[in-house]
Amino acid sequence: MRLYKLLPDGRRQIVGFALPGDFLGMATSARHSYSADAIGAVAVCRFSKASFARFIEDRPHLLRRINELAVRELSQAQDHMVLLGRRSAEEKVATFLIGWRDRLVKLNGPSTTVALPMSRQDIADFLGLTIETVSRTFTKLERDRVIGILPGSVCLLDPARAEAMAAA
Amino acid sequence: MRLYKLLPDGRRQIVGFALPGDFLGMATSARHSYSADAIGAVAVCRFSKASFARFIEDRPHLLRRINELAVRELSQAQDHMVLLGRRSAEEKVATFLIGWRDRLVKLNGPSTTVALPMSRQDIADFLGLTIETVSRTFTKLERDRVIGILPGSVCLLDPARAEAMAAA
DNA sequence: CGAATCGTTGAAAGCAGTCAACTAGGGTGG
DNA sequence: CCACCCTAGTTGACTGCTTTCAACGATTCG
Numbered sequence A, B: 001m002r003l004y005k006l007l008p009d010g011r012r013q014i015v016g017f018a019l020p021g022d023f024l025g026m027a028t029s030a031r032h033s034y035s036a037d038a039i040g041a042v043a044v045c046r047f048s049k050a051s052f053a054r055f056i057e058d059r060p061h062l063l064r065r066i067n068e069l070a071v072r073e074l075s076q077a078q079d080h081m082v083l084l085g086r087r088s089a090e091e092k093v094a095t096f097l098i099g100w101r102d103r104l105v106k107l108n109g110p111s112t113t114v115a116l117p118m119s120r121q122d123i124a125d126f127l128g129l130t131i132e133t134v135s136r137t138f139t140k141l142e143r144d145r146v147i148g149i150l151p152g153s154v155c156l157l158d159p160a161r162a163e164a165m166a167a168a
Numbered sequence C: 001c002g003a004a005t006c007g008t009t010g011a012a013a014g015c016a017g018t019c020a021a022c023t024a025g026g027g028t029g030g
Numbered sequence D: 001c002c003a004c005c006c007t008a009g010t011t012g013a014c015t016g017c018t019t020t021c022a023a024c025g026a027t028t029c030g
Helices: A049-057 A060-086 A089-108 A120-127 A131-143 A159-165 B049-057 B060-086 B089-108 B120-127 B131-143 B159-165
Strands: A002-006 A012-017 A035-037 A113-115 A147-150 A153-156 B002-006 B012-017 B035-037 B113-115 B147-150 B153-156
Touching (some): B012 B120, B089 B113, B089 B120, B089 B153, B120 B131
Antiparallel strands (some): A002 A035, A147 A153, B002 B035, B113 B153
16 A cells, blocks of 8 residues: 655655555544555455554553554654655665565565566655656666566666665 | 764754654664754753663553654654655745744744754755755745844744745 | 557756855954 | 954855656557
């Protein structure tokens, strides 16, 4: 799923992509803090806020777990701020590919090809770029023999170089 | 205080500014997720992670409170991602001024002038801009009679217009 | 087969970045 | 007391990366 926020004029910033196992919507306030929609087939467990709060009530260990999730997400959000504010288009794309690969590896085990179920527009809105810049950067990375572009995925031909671009 | 992350080559992204009453360093992992240093005089309460964790242990209400703080910070981080990824220099500066003013108002009560204890470089690194662009944008807002520039602060001459630029 | 969507590519424009000079305070030391 | 220096901030000229505008290619679906 893609998680995003919109500006009044329609500009969109994707704040994250959710994969199986992820926990969404921790905002305790009445309104959620972002929108979400499915990119592919999705199975979700939905809890009403009130009953979930009640369920947690006398399970402090669960609350601690949730808190850890929130803190980890916060840390990721801060990493993404660095990317949005201080990295070039090429660094952004490389960092995205490496980070996305690492998440997929954790789910499905190692693989040289990285599935990209989201559109170029989604990637652009995640990285603070335009669709054209994303496309051009993919092409450039392919010319440089860093990746191979396949429909719906990319192949990491030179992971070391990609990781160097994403460094830190 | 300014809270920031550095890239290996020295580029800096400030992820937030801390004001009196703020709670820092929720990361439960061994390492903190960001660096922090004081801009002005500071009084801090420091807790060792282990003993603070023990203190919270049998105070679920406190843990819930901490969790709310983490979730709120996460939401703010996501708002800032929108700013970094999708807003122009002028929008960034206006949004920063309005947001900073609102935080100061909550602490000190209403005021037409907004104290800016941080340097232009700090503001630039917070907004994903360069110091020159921040300076030019301040000047432009002053020419447009939106703000007045004073040493160490600005005066919001036309808050409505500034808020319009920061919209949403 | 035509229409629509998604992605790629090219050319041109523009916003922000870079490089550099200059100003204004503030502190230091002769 | 004043010359000097150092830092922070501003401004200008120019560059360049990313965006914008537009056309084209590929794939899918009705």
